[in-house]
Amino acid sequence: MALKIGMVSLGCSKNLVDSEVMMGMLSENGMEIVADAEKADVIIVNTCGFIDSAKQESIDTILEMAEMKKRGLKKLLVTGCLVQRYADDLKAQLPEVDGFMGVSEYAKLPEVIRRMMMDERPVCMGGGERFLKQKRSLITPSFSAYVKISDGCDNRCTYCAIPLIRGRYVSRPYDDIIAECRQLAADGVTELTFIAQDTSRYGSDFEGRPLLLKTLLHEASEIPGIHWVRVLYCYPDTVNEELLGEIRDNPKICKYLDLPLQHINDALLARMNRRGRSAEIKALLKKCREYGITLRTTMIVGFPGETDAQFEELMNFVKDVRFDRLGAFTYSPEENTPAADMPEQITEDVKQKRLDELMLAQQAISLENNTARVGQIYEVLVEGTDEEGRLYGRSMMESPEQADGVIYLESDREIEPGAYVQVKITECDAYDLMGVVL
Helix, strand or coil: CCCEEEEEEECCCCHHHHHHHHHHHHHHHEEEEEECCHHHHHEEEEECCHHHHHHHHHHHHHHHHHHHHHHHCEEEEEHHHHHHHHHHHHHHHHCCCCCCCCCCCHHHHHHHHHHHHHCCCCCCCCCCCCCCCCCCCCCCCCEEEECEEEECCCCCCCCHHHHHHHHHCCCCCCCHHHHHHHHHHCCCCCCCECCCHHHHHCCCCCCCCCHHHHHHHHHHCCCCCCCEEEEECCCCCCCCHHHHHHHCCCCCCCCEECCEEEECCCHHHCCCCCCHHHHHHHHHHHHHHHCCCCCEEEEEECCCCCCCCHHHHHHHHHHHCCCCCCEECCCCCCCCCCCHHCCCCCCCHHHHHHHHHHHHHHHHHHHHHCCCCCCEEEEEEEEEEECCCCEEEEEECCCCEEEEEECCEECCCCCCCCCCEEEEEEEEEECCEEEEEE
């Protein structure tokens, strides 16, 4: 009988790609992937270790899955960023776990599972291959897939632990990316979303240090069967005119940019060790607006030393730019990062008050932005039905992550998930739109 493997993937879409690689590898090694954890012989928890809330979710999930051992689960394997960061502590404190793997050891996964089944307790860290030429088993819908184009980060933002976990920035080989895109298209994927810790830096570590994201987007868009190409996680200072022009002019590239800005005050940007300053950021956003590009960003409130005046500057900036999508989180001190040891740490209640104020302002902006879309017609990718049986989908202006909201659809005919349809927007709220399929 083939071993039955259950997978729990936590954290970001980059982690999800790693989970898909692992599942593809296990399937090729004769193991069976099961969706129901109750039926699994082995459960893998692919963890996130980015901020405190993510770490806590990972620990809670590990303990929840360990309870399955009382109901027939044989082994529990923990992988991913939390392991990469805290392997020794986890091994000592979680005797329920039968094996641990860091983020660059996935090529050894079948071997590790075999060792676990022989009652060994392997811990695989080391520095293995970051990019495996491995066909993935998609967790995403069959028509949409993420494509990881690099790993690690060299930005060294003072608040961020990613370089400690994932290491230096490494671009994935260009031909390998295109080959995977072609394979995904052959398997029925029509929407590709390029991801990395820093997508716009892609190629900068190759000989000659070229920025190749524009070229990559263009070639992927020409693959037969690909309808949309989207890119997330661009660092502002490497978003150049060539890239913006390709996004504007190529009908298959979503007119959408995710630019995690974090703040707009120059003094705080310097303390965060962010490249670029307020004037340059504002000039870039102005150009994006001129090109008709939907803008998504993320902000940090309560960074050490953030004054009331600096927060007010951020609020005025957000109200002025009127981002189409904006997420925010309170600053979380991460051990072994410079910001954790900075003076003038902000109290949790002040952080939360600022977060609430920012998100309330963005809620009003989002409602006004959505109201302006009523009456417009968009091409929409139909994704399926929700728990209430409502048909929904996304336009180029909504990323696959549901934080962007969705478009609920009325239709007098059956529409299969994965179809592209024309939709007229009829209603909205602050987060979602409603429309009629034409």
